[in-house]
Amino acid sequence: MINRAVRMNYNTNLLELEEHMYPLVDVETPNVFHNLFPYSEVPKIAFNDRIVPHHMPDDIWITDTTFRDGQQSRAPYTTEQIVRIYEYLHRLGGPNGKIRQSEFFLYSKKDRDAVDKCMEKGYSFPEITGWIRASKKDFELVKELGLKECGILVSCSDYHIFYKMKMTRREAMNHYLSVIRDCLEIGISPRCHLEDITRADIYGYVIPFCMELTRLMEEYSIPIKVRCCDTMGYGVNYPGAVIPRSIPGIIYGIMTHAGFPSELIEFHGHNDFYKAVSNSTTAWLYGACGVNCSLFGIGERTGNTPLEAMVFEYAQLKGTLDGMDTTVITELAEYYEKEIGYEIPPRTPFVGSSFNVTRAGIHADGLLKNEEIYNIFDTEKFLKKAPQVAVSNTSGLAGIAHWINNHFRLAKEKQIDKNSELTVMVKAWVDRQYEEGRVTVVTDEELLQVIAESCKRLNLNLDE
Template sequence: MLELAKRNNLLEARNFEYALQDIDEPQLYREHFPYTEVPRIAFNHRVVPIHMPDKIWITDTTFRDGQQSRAPYTVEQIVQLFTFLHRLGGPKGLIRQSEFFLYSKQDRAAVEACRALGYDFPEITGWIRASQKDFRLVKEMEIQETGILVSCSDYHIFQKLKMKRSQAMEHYLGVVRMALDLGIRVRCHLEDITRADIYGFVIPFAIELRKLSEQTGIPLKLRVCDTMGYGISTPGVAIPRSVGGIIYGLLHHAGFPSERLEWHGHNDFYRAVSNASAAWLYGASSVNCSLLGIGERTGNCPLEAMVFEYAQLRGTLDGMDSRIITEIARYYEKELGYRIPPRTPFLGSDFNITRAGIHADGILKNEEIYNIFNTEKILDRPVTVAISNLSGASGVAHWLQQNHPELSDEQRGKTSAPVQAIKAWIDRQYEEGRVTSIADAELESQLQVQLGAQSAGKL
């Protein structure tokens, strides 16, 4: 069948048939994943086209995957974080959904408390085991959408479930039918897809899911789970590790539209952000993230990172209030006792601090030289200079300009007497063996000494 594609007005072949390959032994892709060695990145030089959807958005798993690797949040903490997500997402609701556990009394209380806030976004969704009892729980709580696990690699099908592919597919389809019969929207979590047989199992299974959706009129979603962080965004990489190849297959061969494709990636190989961006670029409308990237093992894709990926790809924040990210960081550290590594982009205490004197001199002349963007406007975080033996007079002058705007240029310029005297004091500290940075309180004390001496005519 030939079909005129709307995105490029070209006739495209659509008569692809992908049947389940029901093999007797698992396909473990040992050439890619030897296990006793580092995984290998293989290329087949097949390049699929970039296909950015008309609309893209972010979904959240802070209260599901994010809670699997830390002490559970209290109801009050979940409500506060959910409120942050709502404010961060802006009036267009670009943080579209947030998923919750439903099992304990505390889980359900958190759902009810967040629902009582009356927000349209993020929409509250569930995550459950694939059982009739759990589906009844979703129905009783009037949750409109829930995620269920449909593991798709032979590692899981053969070695965990102890099934063959045909048995696993029939089991999964039966569970999905059960949910659809209850009128529940299902989000199928294709676990471990970057080690799965994409055209031997995933695409045939996805085609059957699409047929079920068409028969019932209830839209099914696919969450594309890079469970082990094996995904690669580089063009020309062979499946099953190719992010673009996987999204292309589900979009073009399984027939799922962009708005029903969601990427969920882990950071085992430092690729969570680049892979999520690639999923957007190649046709998935949604990327699933957690606040601060907190999640299983090395964590999920950090939600705050994708706010800035969105802005870079679209050329606008589209109403998202990025200043809330700084509020979130402060809340995690002060209220939750979570230590954010100081050099964490956008969040860490040092992310826009410079220590080198030559950099401080550049910032003193124009902060744009050494600051990634206007961090004061966009993140409510002014660029700062940490004072050490490397800061020089420029660093001291910049600290004075930030902290004491009431001083005159003659008092806070880098050639001024107070700045030169403070710098001389700093130099003596390090000549005597100091190795730590100079604290703000120490600088304040020295400033008062020098200003006092200046007013007494001693400088």
């Protein structure tokens, strides 16, 4: 009979019975969880009601993949664009470095030039890290560039191990460990990207592999990170959901059974099922210090977790922005649209042109009386974007009055009331447009012309 050790957990101040070890389960045929992922049907979300505890770290942060995963789904950025965006990320992350790292491709001369120019900035944050093919030659390149950390792909589902790599689990593990050892030999800290973790055998492969990584850390005294990659967006945050789809279960297993500390665990989400943001927040709540994001969610297929979303998730969880400058988010959106030519969908939260624009007259009336009624927070303060009203057949007098006050930035004592002569005259013009069959929103240019003509008739000057 085996007697397992009883030890004190100083985080919970409770005695715990040491868990069983988790050896590699080297199967002959792949386990692709077709009970959860039947390819000819919509995937299943199953529950076993095994609940794991919240374990929010003292310190949490954001890491950036705009120049790596974000570049895999669009035309490559120029060196100048990368440097400019990196400067924005530095400002956005603030003096406390809440945007902790940014990863770069190192394949081409252009990639390496961008790294050199960004490193010349001398910023502590975001720290520049690499992403390379898993070869000793490329590790030497990382060292030559002066990078301390580099990402390595270690696909962990049987879909990848058996079907793509044509290996067994043991062969894949031995291959990965030899590559990671090569990285450690030259003093580079590896970041192991556990690709497709939400379709992997967590206790038969992922945990045993992570336990081997902890042994390598002890041997080399160099930190090794694990990035939990929800490559297909299958992860869910529901309490009691079964692994491998359970994000709480995955983070708990790596932390508790493989012995990884929170500061060495990251989550990387995809948005195939609209869960990238909620899953990233869940990873924080259950023990991961880092969540990996890209600006505006630009990434493979449906994209990654939007970085700007996690800035506001951080503030909601922590009750503080910890020095992050959220107004930079608007500057970045304008830079992408004007300089890079990227069109942001207008209803995108925080950055779309219509994210705080209302077209409903009853909402406009509320905004006119108190903007807190229909605005998510002080968007003027945090994003330099005051709430807007688009004028249409449903805007009403209140919507038109709000548009005038907002566009001309009228001081409170000079603001136009919804019953003013100017508002009534403009609304009469708007009503005629729709009575004659118009179906589109009135443009700013049209409104300005009508307002100018009405002001002339009323002998009114809004600029005074």
